[in-house]
Amino acid sequence: MAKPVIPVISFEPFLNGQAADRKMVAEQVYAAFRDIGFMYVKDTGISQARIDELFALAKDFFDLPLDFKQRYALRDPTENQGYSAQGKDMGFDHESKAMKKDYKEAYEHRRYKNELCPTAEELAAYNPRISDFHAILDGFYKEAFKLSEEVLACLALALDLPGGEEYFKPITGDSDPQLRLLHYPPVPASAIAAATAQDGAGKDGRIRPHCDYSLCTLLFQDSIGGLEIDPFHTGKFTPAPPKSGTVLINIGDLLHRLLNGRVKSTMHRVVAPEAFTSEDGSEPILPSRYSIPFFVHPVPEALIEPILLDPAEKKMYKEVNAGDWRSWRTARNYMMPEREQYFLDKLGIAHELPQNAAALGCVTAGGN
Numbered sequence: 001m002a003k004p005v006i007p008v009i010s011f012e013p014f015l016n017g018q019a020a021d022r023k024m025v026a027e028q029v030y031a032a033f034r035d036i037g038f039m040y041v042k043d044t045g046i047s048q049a050r051i052d053e054l055f056a057l058a059k060d061f062f063d064l065p066l067d068f069k070q071r072y073a074l075r076d077p078t079e080n081q082g083y084s085a086q087g088k089d090m091g092f093d094h095e096s097k098a099m100k101k102d103y104k105e106a107y108e109h110r111r112y113k114n115e116l117c118p119t120a121e122e123l124a125a126y127n128p129r130i131s132d133f134h135a136i137l138d139g140f141y142k143e144a145f146k147l148s149e150e151v152l153a154c155l156a157l158a159l160d161l162p163g164g165e166e167y168f169k170p171i172t173g174d175s176d177p178q179l180r181l182l183h184y185p186p187v188p189a190s191a192i193a194a195a196t197a198q199d200g201a202g203k204d205g206r207i208r209p210h211c212d213y214s215l216c217t218l219l220f221q222d223s224i225g226g227l228e229i230d231p232f233h234t235g236k237f238t239p240a241p242p243k244s245g246t247v248l249i250n251i252g253d254l255l256h257r258l259l260n261g262r263v264k265s266t267m268h269r270v271v272a273p274e275a276f277t278s279e280d281g282s283e284p285i286l287p288s289r290y291s292i293p294f295f296v297h298p299v300p301e302a303l304i305e306p307i308l309l310d311p312a313e314k315k316m317y318k319e320v321n322a323g324d325w326r327s328w329r330t331a332r333n334y335m336m337p338e339r340e341q342y343f344l345d346k347l348g349i350a351h352e353l354p355q356n357a358a359a360l361g362c363v364t365a366g367g368n
């Protein structure tokens, strides 16, 4: 099988072009989501200065003392908001077949509810430079939200969904997605990536293999690298290196379900990039890595039911309530087993989980 290539697509003709230009971009976007589940998008309208500002903010925030950050610790899986220290967020470990800690810390911000966000006064004592933490996050959030709506409109155009480009509006127009700042602290490369000549085998991660569970994700990464994708879910990962001037956009499980399997929710992970692995027994240290995903979740009351566009088509999945879905997967990531079970029972989809995909947290991976 040919090595998968993540396409680079310019969004400019969709944003500013005529109908034919827009349709051309829509077709490129759909092809990328259908074939590989990821695309690099350039000319998005989000300026590099805005992105750089957010990365600087993330660095300053994570540099704050741990006990300060812990005051804003995420508490409830229905909230998706606040700080998670290293070791709080889990992923599936292939070798031990158990959930294990990821080597990362995170801060999550939302559109409406940010009760666990430090105020300007609270920050001033530690680092006055980031006293406008909340405002900068809000500003970036708005732009990411706008871009995500445009990407969904583009996909709706490609598939000629009922209602045209407005198809996703009722479930996203007033939604409250999750902007996440991620910091992968410095770590000896050997701790997360066993030296192996084999693609995939033996490598664990700064973030373990998983599929996203939202509709789609916009991902901004710094220049360190290490992100890899496994589009065919065969255990063969291929790098998705940073490309300046682009944002990576990928499909999550919920959109895979909603479009009845037409687009791929692709497994991915973050490991030691090639440049930091060593075969001579020395212990290279991976430097800090920062990334900023924006997970596009629908409104919690939305019913996500596979859409049928072809008379012969059958539904691949049961309908799910978007809020319960999000709470279930958040509880799972944050190791809140009782809450996880509660929401899984409420969703009524336990029977759907293919064994290994469930273990990976990659729930609708089957059939891709």
Ligand SMILES: O=C(O)CCC(=O)C(=O)O
Pocket: 182, 207, 212, 219, 221, 227, 268, 269, 270, 290, 291, 292, 293
């Ligand atoms: O840090 C990255 O590049 C990937 C992050 C990611 O996959 C996630 O948070 O779901």
Ligand SMILES: [Fe+2]
Pocket: 210, 211, 212, 268
């Ligand atoms: Fe992810």
